[in-house]
Amino acid sequence: MFNLLDYDLDALLAWFSELGEKPFRARQVMRWMHHEGCDDFDAMTNIAKTLRAKLKELAQIRAPALLQDSLSGDGTRKWLFDVGNANAVETVFIPEAGRGTLCVSSQAGCSLDCAFCATGKQGFNRNLTTGEIIGQLWLANRLLGAAAADDNEEDNGRIISNVVLMGMGEPLANFDNVVAALRVMLDDHAYGLSRRRVTVSTVGIVPAIDRLREECPVALAVSLHAPDDALRDHLMPINRKYPLRDLMAACQRYLERAPRDFVTFEYVMIDGVNDSDAHARALIALTRDVPCKFNLIPFNPFPHSGFARSPAERIRRFAGLLLDSGVVATTRKTRGGDVAAACGQLAGQVRDKTRRSGVCTLHTMEEVFS
Numbered sequence: 306m307f308n309l310l311d312y313d314l315d316a317l318l319a320w321f322s323e324l325g326e327k328p329f330r331a332r333q334v335m336r337w338m339h340h341e342g343c344d345d346f347d348a349m350t351n352i353a354k355t356l357r358a359k360l361k362e363l364a365q366i367r368a369p370a371l372l373q374d375s376l377s378g379d380g381t382r383k384w385l386f387d388v389g390n391a392n393a394v395e396t397v398f399i400p401e402a403g404r405g406t407l408c409v410s411s412q413a414g415c416s417l418d419c420a421f422c423a424t425g426k427q428g429f430n431r432n433l434t435t436g437e438i439i440g441q442l443w444l445a446n447r448l449l450g451a452a453a454a455d456d457n458e459e460d461n462g463r464i465i466s467n468v469v470l471m472g473m474g475e476p477l478a479n480f481d482n483v484v485a486a487l488r489v490m491l492d493d494h495a496y497g498l499s500r501r502r503v504t505v506s507t508v509g510i511v512p513a514i515d516r517l518r519e520e521c522p523v524a525l526a527v528s529l530h531a532p533d534d535a536l537r538d539h540l541m542p543i544n545r546k547y548p549l550r551d552l553m554a555a556c557q558r559y560l561e562r563a564p565r566d567f568v569t570f571e572y573v574m575i576d577g578v579n580d581s582d583a584h585a586r587a588l589i590a591l592t593r594d595v596p597c598k599f600n601l602i603p604f605n606p607f608p609h610s611g612f613a614r615s616p617a618e619r620i621r622r623f624a625g626l627l628l629d630s631g632v633v634a635t636t637r638k639t640r641g642g643d644v645a646a647a648c649g650q651l652a653g654q655v656r657d658k659t660r661r662s663g664v665c666t667l668h669t670m671e672e673v674f675s
Contacts, residue, residue, distance in 0.1 A: 409469070501564045560595075569598055
């Protein structure tokens, strides 16, 4: 059966046309699915009974099954969702004053093997479908809505106001499914999110950054984590294919169509590895021609990582050097660490198909990008 969560509006319009149905019916179903969180065709009361019967016969609205729901002491909430064949992915909701951010996964595992990331250490199984990506947002809205109702909270607007594709996997290595999910997030018949409130985080796959610029420019965050190629090659093997010079040029091109006038550079702070004054000065020189802001991320430990978090004073000193040069730099507050929901800690359950020996080869990455 067709899973309608796999369809953005254009795809849904095409499918309804094949059924001999008028376009407004597709828009009605889109609103029922995403505005109302409805997965029961019989409950779609403004749709003709004959069409409802046809939909029940041919289609379903199926999100990943919930396996685990964890609540941190700071209010962060992490869900583990079943995506089949012994794979599960994690999704995190971060409540803050005035907004709620959902961190969404795009792959079961990750092939890129960044040295500081728990997801990459699990290996890679497959790309998530559009329905599995958007299904995380669909389910989170339902689960958070139920919790708000149980707490007798008033509806002060959308609970999830921002979405970041910063969970398990590299979004731009699953380009087509991710872009279809982005279009649903942005569609007024679905979630109606602003392009400024949807962020794709990438390790820096240059051709895919250029393609995203053309097809669906949203806010862009780049996982940088090193100021020179030698160190970045060590921390992030993708850099051997797309070095920093090429990545900075791609960021400049992206800004021509981006909804924000800057790129966010994410930079994990690892004690004794990338956190010296010299590293900060090199970062300033590297990004001088790219309008940007830095988000410094204290390293979040996971078993057998071999790394430690930079001391708080070292992080403050590093941020101060960036700020003194005129660069905006913030330090991310660690959230959800007590339930392994912090940045770099997401691991889920992955049935690894790469049989990687610890180094992500370009051959493996080409297999995933194809």
